[in-house]
Amino acid sequence: MPVTSPLPFSEAVRRAVRAIPRGEVRSYAQVALYAGKPGAARGVGRELKTLKGVPWWRVIRSDRTLAPAVAHEQARRLAAEGVQVKQQGEHFRVVP
DNA sequence: AATATGACCATAC
């Protein structure tokens, strides 16, 4: 019998994302790592699409660009928290 | 049940 039961992926992701401080960002891969599933960055994006009540806009790609599917809304929310976002055409990037 | 599809990433060429 397993003495410990790892949190379901969705719960682990929820915790990891909620732990990101206001005004900061983390990459999908970083969240996956923190959630105990290194390499599961794709799964993180899949979960963020469903999870409610989490600051999903603080999760960006490793190259600091924003996922095209949500880029516009995400850029607005990040800017509202004081995160500097640069727009290059249809392409958004968080300024380091 | 099997395959395809993403809000992805690292590596290889």
Added chain:
DNA sequence: TGTATGGCCATAT
């Protein structure tokens, strides 16, 4: 610099 490939994981078909 850009494209390909394999790994990852929950849904949708």
